[in-house]
Amino acid sequence: MYLLEVRDLTKHFGGIKAVEEVSFKVREGSIMSIIGPNGAGKTTLFNCLTGLTKPTKGKIYFLDKDLASLPPHSIVKLGIARTFQNIRLFREMTVLENVMVAQHSKAKSGLFGSILRPQGFIDEEKTIKEKSIEYIELVGLEDFTNTIAGNLPYGSQRRLEIARALATEPRMVLLDEPTAGMNPQETSEMMDIMKRLQEFGKTIILIEHDMKVVMGISDRIIVLDHGIKIAEGLPDEVRRDQMVIEAYLGKETH
Amino acid sequence: MAGNELRVTSSKNSIFKARPILVALWFSILFLPFKGAKAALILFVVLSTSIVLSRSLLSYAKSLREKGQAVSNRIRTIKLSTRSLFVARYSLLLILIALPFFVRDYLLDIAILTGIYIILALGLNVVVGFTGLLNLGFVAFYAIGAYTYALLNTALGIGFWPSLPLSVGLTALSGFVLAVPALRLRGDYLAIVTLGFGEIVRLVLNNWDSLTKGPNGISGIEPPYLMGISFWRLSNYYYLILIFALLTIVIIKRVYSSRIGRAWIAIREDEIASSAIGINTPMYKLYAFAFGAFWAGLAGALFAGKMQFVSPESFTFMESVLILCMVILGGLGSIPGVILGAIILVILPEVLREFQLYRMLALGSGLVLLMIFRPRGLFGGKSVSLRS
Amino acid sequence: MLAQQIINGLTLGGVYAIIALGYTMVYGILELINFAHGEIYMLGAYAGIIFFGLFTAIGLTSYSLPLSIVLTLILSIIFCSSYGFTIEKIAYKPLRKAPRLSPLISAIGVSIFLQNYVMLTQGATDRVFPYLFGAAGFDFIGARVTYLQSFIIAISALLMLSLHFFVARTMIGKAMRAVAQDRVMASLVGINIDTVISTTFVIGSGLAAVAGMMVAMYYGLVNYSIGYIAGIKAFTAAVLGGIGSIPGAMFGGIVLGLVEAMGAAYISSEYKDAYAFVILIIILLIKPAGLFGKSTEDRYK
Structure with a gap:
């Protein structure tokens, strides 16, 4: 079953064609990687999928609903979460608070609930806290629960961002260069986390430059160059694709 | 650590690097045309000696600060047991309740004023401190609350209690109405638009003579009555304010530690990330504006009931700045910090009555110094930082 | 009647435009709403009165009126430029890397300080030119x-x-434009950012001094609080023309002056000061980033 279907997605900024008629489908529970040189339009594609920018043209179907006109917070509610290339944590909040705030749309209590504090409110807060601790444990940050997020080391910040994305209880997670700037040890830990997510049934779309990660983990790969999809297929097919080698891998492997 | 911090702050300000005599001379020349040669000469002497002195003081302060750091670290590490916190809290409450029995009316007056400003500052803190939106026209909401009660009471004869929900509701609504269009703006433009809103409200109050009696203001407003108790008596009004201030503190604290408060802080920290985790950011910014305005409306109605008189003069831009100072001084976003800020800025001018004239001068330079040396406020903890 | 209002509007508009230039240049380079700029204009008005008074006292005015006006103008410009320079060094420079609302609050502090400084040294009553x-x-x-x-x-x-030729033709003018476009790149090609920022403040303050003196001559009365309203109006003018743009500030100032003169004549003079605010709010609501708004994809990375 396909979870996501993108049809002829196009995004122009003034005269710049950031994404041009890109179409692809993502199967539920799979890991799809998007690769391509810098400026290929990968992050713009993510921004369209999460509602941060409105596509110029094209359709995005998630569970048969068109996302193109929805605001970001509604898209999160439908079950898409993401991380950012330049980590965007709530730096002055603790690790726990970062994850707790992400369960915002799962909770219901309103102004009067929070003022009068009925049993329902107290239970809900308790559930939020317990679940948050589970997500923190999942990414291995349980020793830093009360640390201010801005004070975490770089690699841990990336992991916290994933925990925060998971706390929105998504069906699909978009990860924008999750291993950027990491050493080999941290990278392989990150790959473990992604595999674990797949075991939990999450669908993953991954933007990644590290070919070891991409080839080691992806079910399918699509390749963007100057906003155009130039190839799509299994990792082995993409590796052998002549256009891809010319546009991208050729430069990387030599 | 402390030494390092000191070096950073002193290198921040180039005055400390230049030659003291030249600096003093420069400022004296700038001062000369305004007050004449004699005053400029005095300024020169005072400035040059104080700069030289402050240099040597600075190295002394360095060692002092290291000591201070140790002390404050110790204070921070003393874990107040819940029991001693409980005792401290209730003894403070007892003192506040007993206050009217052993202080003069003058002090009670100040206490009432402090209470009103605490409510105002806590309201503004929701917008500026929690959500990170700079509102420079907060006084407009205070004015709307005050005038609504004043008009309902003097024109229609409606009492304080039935007017209160109307006053407060109308103020919250006006917060909402301003916020709907204004919240699309970037931080600094939002600040200017709120300032414009404040000015427009004041100009309307000043010029709509048939309704507001213009600059003369509205007098003869009744103080509240409740079950035969008149709050015209100062001590009764004090209790009324005490109850409302405590209510404000409790409610704002509770909302702060709920998912609504978390959403506000998240928006302050990173608006884009907030929307990417499912927070309806425009909606929550609206909430913050209306919720903040709500408290200004309450403070306004209480102010009108206390003074029994309102005029546009009480609602100038300087008043907005004063409330903003209370929020920033104590520490943006920190509830105890804001309360302390309000107390300090109400009481300090009363204590330093002889220097009344210099009050605004000090407030202005205080803002600059705070931004440079303590942007987190005097007691600022982890909550912090103005973002756009 | 209409022609008269146009002349009045142009006079007022010219003054707003000159103050607006100061706002727009600083915003273009620092992205800071220099809230204290209106006070510099107020200082200029006072400086005009003080220096002119000095020349009257020594008898220069009765010897040659044009000469004393020119000398007053020059002294006021030097004086206000020094204030602008000093304010930038004390209140804004230490905050260059701070979150962007911090310098705005600092500017509000400077504005309050200067108003009260003038009130205390020159008195709270109107001064006469x-x-x-x-x-x-x-x-x-x-x-x-x-x-x-x-x-x-x-x-x-x-x-x-x-000013237009200065920015377009001179070396320092070109450096100003470079810094406004990309501060990092400008410093990489060897432009001294501090010098450019100081120059901007000096020029902006000098212009404000001229505006202040002209208004003092026009109305004859000066008060320590004139800077606040004039500042807001000039800022509106800058936004109206697209903040950061020098020709825009000129255009905005003149439009605002005309609107105010017409509004005072044909609608209501009591709300004279409100027109600027209403215009400002309307523009910002139509174009939330100001008339020249930037939006880049990088924000979302």
Whole structure:
């Protein structure tokens, strides 16, 4: 079953064609990687999928609903979460608070609930806290629960961002260069986390430059160059694709 | 650590690097045309000696600060047991309740004023401190609350209690109405638009003579009555304010530690990330504006009931700045910090009555110094930082 | 009637435009709403009165009026530029890397400080500028134009043109434009950012000084609180023309002056000061990032 279907997605900024008629489908529970040189339009594609920018043209179907006109917070509610290339944590909040705030749309209590504090409110807060601790444990940050997020080391910040994305209880997670700037040890830990997510049934779309990660983990790969999809297929097919080698891998492997 | 911090702050300000005599001379020349040669000469002497002195003081302060750091670290590490916190809290409450029995009316007056400003500052803190939106026209909401009660009471004869929900509701609504269009703006433009809103409200109050009696203001407003108790008596009004201030503190604290408060802080920290985790950011910014305005409306109605008189003069831009100072001084976003800020800025001018004239001068330079040396406020903890 | 309002509007608009230039140049380079700029204009008005008074006392005015006006103007410019320079060094420079609302709050502090500083040293009552030009003037397409009005319009136009050429042609002007476009790149090609920022403040303050003195001559009365409203109006003018743009500030100032003159004549003079706010709010609501708004994809990375 396909979870996501993108049809002829196009995004122009003034005269710049950031994404041009890109179409692809993502199967539920799979890991799809998007690769391509810098400026290929990968992050713009993510921004369209999460509602941060409105596509110029094209359709995005998630569970048969068109996302193109929805605001970001509604898209999160439908079950898409993401991380950012330049980590965007709530730096002055603790690790726990970062994850707790992400369960915002799962909770219901309103102004009067929070003022009068009925049993329902107290239970809900308790559930939020317990679940948050589970997500923190999942990414291995349980020793830093009360640390201010801005004070975490770089690699841990990336992991916290994933925990925060998971706390929105998504069906699909978009990860924008999750291993950027990491050493080999941290990278392989990150790959473990992604595999674990797949075991939990999450669908993953991954933007990644590290070919070891991409080839080691992806079910399918699509390749963007100057906003155009130039190839799509299994990792082995993409590796052998002549256009891809010319546009991208050729430069990387030599 | 402390030494390092000191070096950073002193290198921040180039005055400390230049030659003291030249600096003093420069400022004296700038001062000369305004007050004449004699005053400029005095300024020169005072400035040059104080700069030289402050240099040597600075190295002394360095060692002092290291000591201070140790002390404050110790204070921070003393874990107040819940029991001693409980005792401290209730003894403070007892003192506040007993206050009217052993202080003069003058002090009670100040206490009432402090209470009103605490409510105002806590309201503004929701917008500026929690959500990170700079509102420079907060006084407009205070004015709307005050005038609504004043008009309902003097024109229609409606009492304080039935007017209160109307006053407060109308103020919250006006917060909402301003916020709907204004919240699309970037931080600094939002600040200017709120300032414009404040000015427009004041100009309307000043010029709509048939309704507001213009600059003369509205007098003869009744103080509240409740079950035969008149709050015209100062001590009764004090209790009324005490109850409302405590209510404000409790409610704002509770909302702060709920998912609504978390959403506000998240928006302050990173608006884009907030929307990417499912927070309806425009909606929550609206909430913050209306919720903040709500408290200004309450403070306004209480102010009108206390003074029994309102005029546009009480609602100038300087008043907005004063409330903003209370929020920033104590520490943006920190509830105890804001309360302390309000107390300090109400009481300090009363204590330093002889220097009344210099009050605004000090407030202005205080803002600059705070931004440079303590942007987190005097007691600022982890909550912090103005973002756009 | 209409022609008269246009002349009045142009006079006022020229003054707003000159103050607006200061806002727009600083915003273009630092992205800071220099809230204290209106106070510099107020200082300029006071400096005009003080220096002119000095020349009257030593008898220069009765010897040659034009010479003493020119000298007063020059001294006021130097004086206000020094203030602008000093304010930037004390209140804004330490905050260059701070979150962007911090310098704005610092600027509000400076503004309050300067108002009260002038009130304490010069008194809270109005100061009078000697009535120099009288009501003498000439008739022009059915409107009465005083010599003072034509002087103000001419000086404003002259200053705008010179600034335009300064920014377009001179080395430091080009450096200013480079810094406004990309501060990091500008510093990489060897432009001294501090010098450029200081120059911007010096020029902006000098212009404000001229505006202040012209207004003192026009209205004859000066008060320590005139800077606040004038500042807001000039800022509106800058936003109206697209903040950061120098020709825009000139255009915005003139439009605002005309709107105010018309509004005061045909709608209500009591709300004279409100028109600027209403215009400002309307523009910002239509174009939330200001008339020249930037939006880049990088924000979302």
